[in-house]
Amino acid sequence: MSKQINVALIGNPNTGKTSVFNALTGLNQKVGNYPGITVEKKEGVCKLSRNLKAHIIDLPGTYSLNASSLDENVVIELLLNKNDKDFPDVAVVISDVENLKRNLLLFTQIKDLEIPAILVINMSDRMAYKGISLDIEYLEEQLKTKIALVSTRKNKGIEDLKTLISNYKALNTEPCLDASVIDKDYFDNLRKAFPNQLLYKLWLVITQDVNFGKVTRNEFDSIEDFKTKSSAELKKLQQKETIKRYQFINDTLKKGQTIDLKTAKDIRIKLDRILTHKVWGYLIFAIILLLIFQAIYDWSSVPMDFIDSTFAALSEWTRSVLPDGIFTSLLGEGIIPGLGGIVIFIPQIAFLFLFISVLEESGYMSRVVFLMDRIMRRFGLSGKSVVPLISGTACAIPAIMATRNIESWKERLITILVTPFTTCSARLPVYLIIIALVIPEGRFLGLSYQALTLMLLYLIGFATAVGSAYLLNKVLKIRSKSFFVIEMPNYKLPLFKNVALTVVEKTKAFVFGAGKIILAISVVLWFLASFGPGENFNNAEQIVTENWASQELTENELQQKIASYKLEHSFIGITGRAIEPAIRPLGYDWKIGIAILSSFAAREVFVGTLATIYSVGSDEEETIKNRMAGEVNPILGGPLFNLASGISLLLFYAFAMQCMSTLAIVKRETNSWKWPILQLVVMSVFAYLVALAAFQILK
Amino acid sequence: MTLTELKRGQKAIIKDVSSIHIPLKLLEMGCLPGNYVELVQVAPFADPMYLNINGSHLAIRRETANYILIESTDE
Numbered sequence: 070m071s072k073q074i075n076v077a078l079i080g081n082p083n084t085g086k087t088s089v090f091n092a093l094t095g096l097n098q099k100v101g102n103y104p105g106i107t108v109e110k111k112e113g114v115c116k117l118s119r120n121l122k123a124h125i126i127d128l129p130g131t132y133s134l135n136a137s138s139l140d141e142n143v144v145i146e147l148l149l150n151k152n153d154k155d156f157p158d159v160a161v162v163i164s165d166v167e168n169l170k171r172n173l174l175l176f177t178q179i180k181d182l183e184i185p186a187i188l189v190i191n192m193s194d195r196m197a198y199k200g201i202s203l204d205i206e207y208l209e210e211q212l213k214t215k216i217a218l219v220s221t222r223k224n225k226g227i228e229d230l231k232t233l234i235s236n237y238k239a240l241n242t243e244p245c246l247d248a249s250v251i252d253k254d255y256f257d258n259l260r261k262a263f264p265n266q267l268l269y270k271l272w273l274v275i276t277q278d279v280n281f282g283k284v285t286r287n288e289f290d291s292i293e294d295f296k297t298k299s300s301a302e303l304k305k306l307q308q309k310e311t312i313k314r315y316q317f318i319n320d321t322l323k324k325g326q327t328i329d330l331k332t333a334k335d336i337r338i339k340l341d342r343i344l345t346h347k348v349w350g351y352l353i354f355a356i357i358l359l360l361i362f363q364a365i366y367d368w369s370s371v372p373m374d375f376i377d378s379t380f381a382a383l384s385e386w387t388r389s390v391l392p393d394g395i396f397t398s399l400l401g402e403g404i405i406p407g408l409g410g411i412v413i414f415i416p417q418i419a420f421l422f423l424f425i426s427v428l429e430e431s432g433y434m435s436r437v438v439f440l441m442d443r444i445m446r447r448f449g450l451s452g453k454s455v456v457p458l459i460s461g462t463a464c465a466i467p468a469i470m471a472t473r474n475i476e477s478w479k480e481r482l483i484t485i486l487v488t489p490f491t492t493c494s495a496r497l498p499v500y501l502i503i504i505a506l507v508i509p510e511g512r513f514l515g516l517s518y519q520a521l522t523l524m525l526l527y528l529i530g531f532a533t534a535v536g537s538a539y540l541l542n543k544v545l546k547i548r549s550k551s552f553f554v555i556e557m558p559n560y561k562l563p564l565f566k567n568v569a570l571t572v573v574e575k576t577k578a579f580v581f582g583a584g585k586i587i588l589a590i591s592v593v594l595w596f597l598a599s600f601g602p603g604e605n606f607n608n609a610e611q612i613v614t615e616n617w618a619s620q621e622l623t624e625n626e627l628q629q630k631i632a633s634y635k636l637e638h639s640f641i642g643i644t645g646r647a648i649e650p651a652i653r654p655l656g657y658d659w660k661i662g663i664a665i666l667s668s669f670a671a672r673e674v675f676v677g678t679l680a681t682i683y684s685v686g687s688d689e690e691e692t693i694k695n696r697m698a699g700e701v702n703p704i705l706g707g708p709l710f711n712l713a714s715g716i717s718l719l720l721f722y723a724f725a726m727q728c729m730s731t732l733a734i735v736k737r738e739t740n741s742w743k744w745p746i747l748q749l750v751v752m753s754v755f756a757y758l759v760a761l762a763a764f765q766i767l768k
Numbered sequence: 769m770t771l772t773e774l775k776r777g778q779k780a781i782i783k784d785v786s787s788i789h790i791p792l793k794l795l796e797m798g799c800l801p802g803n804y805v806e807l808v809q810v811a812p813f814a815d816p817m818y819l820n821i822n823g824s825h826l827a828i829r830r831e832t833a834n835y836i837l838i839e840s841t842d843e
Contacts, residue, residue: 132797137792170798171797304788304792305787342809345811347812439818440811442815552791553829554794554828556797556824557825557826
């Protein structure tokens with residue numbers, strides 16, 4: 070049996086921590102959540118030698134052990150809890166060679182917890198470029214550790230790091246800083262009360278609730294008695310602690326690091342002069358946004374058309390090959406069309422995450438935050454709200470989680486509340502199919518009407534998000550400090566491996582997450598559409614045959630009539646017709662009503678639902694689009710999907726809050742039911758009214 | 769003088785930071801008395817300010833910069 074040890078990767082944001090993680094684990098990694106919270110947990114396995122394996126956890130990036138967000142708190146919770154099954158045998162602290170001074174702050178804190186720690190100096194390929202030279206031996210001695218010089222870009226130093234991890238038992242666990250220098254009297258008392266505990270650990274427990282959440286451990290029960298100092302005093306002491314740490318780091322680096330400014334080159338200044346320029350900066354940002362939308366609409370339409378027709382053919386093939394029966398019907402009319410409704414998303418989601426991860430990896434996203442902060446503040450948002458609003462075009466769920474680094478609670482809450490207005494990829498299939506049905510082909514200034522409509526819908530989404538933020542800012546009476554700090558990292562060429570892994574992982578998470586809901590709903594819908602109560606449903610064949618007996622119908626036509634009669638009297642038909650009065654003023658029939666109703670679970674269910682409803686009892690191989698185009702409005706006559714009802718539907722989907730997962734995330738992130746319920750009611754009522762007005766004006 | 773008076777491209781030494789108004793996170797990023805600060809770039813309306821503090825590049829809002837006292841090093 071080979072032995073397995075726990076290794077925790079810890080480091081500041083933007084140090085290439087995830088690249089090191091990817092280099093160590095390759096594809097042997099999985100992403101989950103920490104129990105009870107929505108912080109992403111990345112773990113993987115790395116084989117060190119024939120009988121030693123490392124279980125590696127990539128902890129969320131943090132600037133220090135004084136947590137100020139949910140993500141950062143995960144790090145401290147783990148490091149303080151020796152009984153956690155993931156408690157590290159060795160901590161690998163990742164630093165960036167260009168930001169060594171700041172990165173070492175976290176390193177000294179980890180050392181002071183007396184956890185065996187290895188220092189990785191990453192991006193070492195940049196040393197010559199920046200004129201940096203290091204005295205590794207001296208640094209190892211001063212910092213009481215082992216150092217691995219790593220370049221994930223050049224694939225160097227990873228083997229050295231593995232060797233160091235294997236020999237973790239030889240690491241020195243002496244602290245870097247004597248905690249009692251912070252306040253001698255206070256710490257002497259602490260030592261007397263808890264003779265068996267580390268002083269620095271006690272200090273962290275005491276100060277955690279000053280900054281973030283309370284750390285609760287039975288072993289520290291009586292620590293309450295030591296909170297004799299006011300939080301202002303404690304904060305002063307934390308400042309003192311930070312100054313002491315920097316003194317130690319400055320002294321260490323004075324001898325251990327030399328920077329020759331003459332040979333140092335800097336691309337940052339040149340790039341920033343353009344990318345954060347008052348005019349060019351905004352122009353470039355606008356062009357990048359246009360490029361993203363072009364990719365989503367134009368480039369991904371090819372694979373999407375292919376997926377659509379493939380699933381139609383697959384469904385038909387299943388029904389022709391398998392014997393008739395309930396199982397075949399479930400598969401061909403429920404499961405396959407339902408799955409098609411989710412697989413069709415993959416190209417667009419992949420494109421979106423591709424762009425977002427390239428923008429983040431390259432360091433450009435911070436520049437956007439910098440440029441947009443002042444403008445967004447007018448609407449009660451933060452520059453950092455731009456990232457959620459852009460990510461929201463992929464999916465509101467990761468977008469809402471991305472609000473965590475917004476320091477001001479009011480700005481963060483407003484961002485969470487308005488993000489669902491941005492056009493997420495779940496709305497896209499709905500938009501695309503309706504646009505294809507009702508917007509005429511043709512071009513205006515070289516751009517197709519259909520593409521322009523889509524772009525308009527995106528703009529409406531953003532405008533509504535920003536507009537409602539403005540209103541919320543006026544209405545919400547929350548006092549919170551408007552604090553803002555963002556690191557402006559170096560520009561980097563994104564690593565292909567990192568980007569590819571992010572795209573694959575996010576797409577997978579989305580497809581499987583949403584896929585489960587969609588599949589479940591498809592099966593339920595199939596059941597409701599295939600069965601019904603009472604005489605009308607059970608004797609459908611007899612009733613229809615009798616009613617149409619006087620007319621000469623072909624066998625085929627008769628079968629169609631029976632199928633649609635059955636559908637009308639199935640469970641779903643009865644429900645649909647019950648809600649029809651409410652949606653008829655919007656220009657919809659009961660089938661659309663059912664699709665809207667079921668898409669309150671998730672918007673993307675809309676197309677799948679229509680596909681399921683229309684394919685129940687239909688014999689021909691047809692794409693969803695053709696089936697929808699053939700539908701006739703039962704009251705007004707003419708195609709059911711015309712300009713008026715189409716625009717009305719588009720607007721309804723633009724505004725309605727139809728995503729249970731988003732509501733669940735909002736509940737978690739705001740820790741209250743008040744906000745998600747407010748979102749659901751306000752957005753949906755607004756959507757209904759706008760859709761009503763649109764249909765009544767256009768019809 | 770406060771950090772808000774710094775001009776683009778100018779360098780200064782941080783004299784004092786008001787620890788009540790400045791969150792710990794900013795201090796941990798190097799915004800501490802004795803360290804140097806340089807104004808790299810400003811967004812429109814000079815807000816936020818893009819700084820180089822002790823080798824760390826970061827951006828903060830003008831209202832925060834009000835609580836950071838500096839001493840100019842330019843002759």
